[in-house]
Amino acid sequence: MKPFTWPEGIRCAVFVSVNFDAEAYDLMSTTESRLFGRFSYGRYGVRAGLPRLLRCFQRRDIRATVFVTADDALRHPEAVRELSGAGHEVASRGQDLKPLPLLGTGEGEVLLRARDALAKIVGASPAGFRAPGGELGANTLRLLAELGYRYDASFQDADHPYLFAPTETFRLVEVPGMQALDDSLVYSARHTHARLMKIWREEFDALYDAGCLVPLTLHLRGDMGSTRAARIAALDGLFSYIASRPGVCFMTGAELAALALSSGQEPEPDPIVLHQSTLAVTPYRGDLAVKPI
Amino acid sequence: MTERTEIPVEFRCIVTLGIDFDGPSHEVGRGIAPLGIHSWGRYSARSGIPRHMEMLSRHGVPCTFFVPGYDARCHPDTVRAIDAAGFEVAAHGYLHEAWDLEEAEESRLLHQTDDILRDLLGKPVLGWRSPSGRKTQNTMRVLKSLGYIYDSSDKDYDLPYRLRFGGGKDDWMVELPNNTYSLDDFPFYKFSYTPPSEVLAQWQSEFDAVYASDRFFVLTVHPRSGWGSGTPARTRILDQMIGYMRSHEGVHFFSSAQFARWCLDHPQQLEEVTIP
Numbered sequence: 268m269k270p271f272t273w274p275e276g277i278r279c280a281v282f283v284s285v286n287f288d289a290e291a292y293d294l295m296s297t298t299e300s301r302l303f304g305r306f307s308y309g310r311y312g313v314r315a316g317l318p319r320l321l322r323c324f325q326r327r328d329i330r331a332t333v334f335v336t337a338d339d340a341l342r343h344p345e346a347v348r349e350l351s352g353a354g355h356e357v358a359s360r361g362q363d364l365k366p367l368p369l370l371g372t373g374e375g376e377v378l379l380r381a382r383d384a385l386a387k388i389v390g391a392s393p394a395g396f397r398a399p400g401g402e403l404g405a406n407t408l409r410l411l412a413e414l415g416y417r418y419d420a421s422f423q424d425a426d427h428p429y430l431f432a433p434t435e436t437f438r439l440v441e442v443p444g445m446q447a448l449d450d451s452l453v454y455s456a457r458h459t460h461a462r463l464m465k466i467w468r469e470e471f472d473a474l475y476d477a478g479c480l481v482p483l484t485l486h487l488r489g490d491m492g493s494t495r496a497a498r499i500a501a502l503d504g505l506f507s508y509i510a511s512r513p514g515v516c517f518m519t520g521a522e523l524a525a526l527a528l529s530s531g532q533e534p535e536p537d538p539i540v541l542h543q544s545t546l547a548v549t550p551y552r553g554d555l556a557v558k559p560i
Numbered sequence: 561m562t563e564r565t566e567i568p569v570e571f572r573c574i575v576t577l578g579i580d581f582d583g584p585s586h587e588v589g590r591g592i593a594p595l596g597i598h599s600w601g602r603y604s605a606r607s608g609i610p611r612h613m614e615m616l617s618r619h620g621v622p623c624t625f626f627v628p629g630y631d632a633r634c635h636p637d638t639v640r641a642i643d644a645a646g647f648e649v650a651a652h653g654y655l656h657e658a659w660d661l662e663e664a665e666e667s668r669l670l671h672q673t674d675d676i677l678r679d680l681l682g683k684p685v686l687g688w689r690s691p692s693g694r695k696t697q698n699t700m701r702v703l704k705s706l707g708y709i710y711d712s713s714d715k716d717y718d719l720p721y722r723l724r725f726g727g728g729k730d731d732w733m734v735e736l737p738n739n740t741y742s743l744d745d746f747p748f749y750k751f752s753y754t755p756p757s758e759v760l761a762q763w764q765s766e767f768d769a770v771y772a773s774d775r776f777f778v779l780t781v782h783p784r785s786g787w788g789s790g791t792p793a794r795t796r797i798l799d800q801m802i803g804y805m806r807s808h809e810g811v812h813f814f815s816s817a818q819f820a821r822w823c824l825d826h827p828q829q830l831e832e833v834t835i836p
Contacts, residue, residue, distance in 0.1 A: 401597025408595075422595070423785050424602035426792075446600075446786045447793070453753045466755045473792035538595055538602070541634065542588050549655070551591035558591055 271427035278514025287335035312487030316494025332520040334360040337384035358395030366402040395520040418524035426479040428527035432534035440524040451491040565719040572810020583631035589655030600786035605635040608783025608790020622815040626652035629673030648815040650687035658692030700725035710734040710820035750787035760797040
């Protein structure tokens with residue numbers, strides 16, 4: 268296959284993505300009437316975190332891509348409109364954070380409702396999608412294609428964007444992420460922001476030298492997110508360092524998708540098709556309640 | 561027969577590098593579709609293995625790739641490329657079975673993977689490493705009957721030894737033990753989120769101690785993304801680690817099969833161990 272190349276003048280692209288995951292996340296462990304105390308870190312992300320993050324992006328001239336569930340968007344329509352108005356891309360993260368493989372035959376209906384709710388608030392249909400928990404069902408790629416999405420950003424299996432062909436004619440871009448560049452894992456493990464920044468700087472330097480996509484995944488939340496004042500300050504330092512390297516280009520998911528679509532890459536086969544016959548006869552040994560195929 | 565394995569003085573220190581392919585088999589074997597967050601194994605053939613092969617070739621050091629049969633079936637060209645580049649291909653389960661298997665099922669899977677790799681390579685497979693480290697006496701019996709000359713799964717020692725699995729004269733296998741807590745990548749990247757530079761420092765410290773004592777160093781990494789070492793920063797520290805070891809006097813790099821052959825040629829220098 269033709270190797271992926273960046274356009275003239277770009278050494279590597281940095282994809283700054285934000286998982287909004289406010290109350291939608293807390294509601295995986297509690298109910299609406301109990302969104303207080305330990306279950307209010309999501310609200311922190313919107314009340315305290317978002318303004319701070321927006322100022323940081325503005326200072327560094329970064330346009331980010333924010334993946335938001337429809338439920339969170341409906342709870343915080345003004346925040347979502349503010350993000351969009353500030354030039355950031357608003358993309359979908361489904362209706363809530365329930366893993367899509369658990370939705371069964373209702374998945375298409377849920378994804379349609381989620382897309383339309385977001386479109387109504389933002390004023391335009393989202394181009395990008397990131398699955399709750401990164402969990403896709405066997406039909407998700409095809410459903411995304413049918414709903415007019417241009418890209419998914421849930422896989423973690425490549426150094427550059429690439430293409431799927433969920434239907435014969437439709438090309439869906441995959442903008443792959445990277446576990447090491449997700450703040451929530453390191454902060455969930457109660458590590459310091461100094462440690463996270465050390466990891467990210469090392470990862471960035473090597474990705475930059477190799478000309479790979481640098482997919483940062485931030486969270487708004489006050490517990491495992493990046494928006495507390497000290498964490499934002501650390502992140503701001505990293506952005507400043509990244510921006511100082513020659514040939515770095517910050518790109519949104521939609522911009523990366525457009526680039527991949529015009530790259531002349533051949534689409535990849537659907538992973539489900541490749542593995543379906545084995546999956547059908549293999550007992551499920553994962554963490555979800557039901558086998559996701 | 562010797563009481564304790566003696567690494568001969570002509571080898572100041574022996575190093576074997578192992579790369580456990582761990583492609584989509586890791587997820588598919590658990591009934592999980594390799595989509596989204598579960599797609600790390602797809603990185604192995606796409607990026608991790610080519611990147612590791614380029615780095616190893618630059619150093620000119622041998623390495624053994626332990627490949628699950630299912631991954632070989634999914635990525636035959638990658639497995640052939642590993643072999644064509646002069647690296648060893650060894651077996652690593654079929655669907656990366658990280659659970660206990662009944663004897664008959666285990667035997668069937670060991671044969672199945674052996675058939676796949678043998679067909680792809682056009683030559684016998686010589687070694688095996690258990691996915692997850694589970695094995696029994698039966699495993700050794702089946703591998704021996706298939707002509708395997710070594711196993712690299714046990715965690716009970718710092719030196720190679722002759723692992724006896726039966727009463728017959730030839731009922732033993734060369735064991736090249738490894739340690740998947742310290743001399744492996746995933747504990748650092750999956751559990752402790754250690755920065756790559758600190759993983760390098762840790763491995764260097766481990767090497768210094770082994771170089772000064774047992775002189776037998778077995779390092780294992782995975783070319784996948786997620787908790788593996790396929791990505792650029794983690795490949796870079798592996799690169800630096802190999803450079804560090806090469807800078808020491810008298811360090812001999814072997815593929816696992818090359819060193820197992822040396823063991824077979826010098827059985828009297830290996831301790832024989834019977835596990836009750």
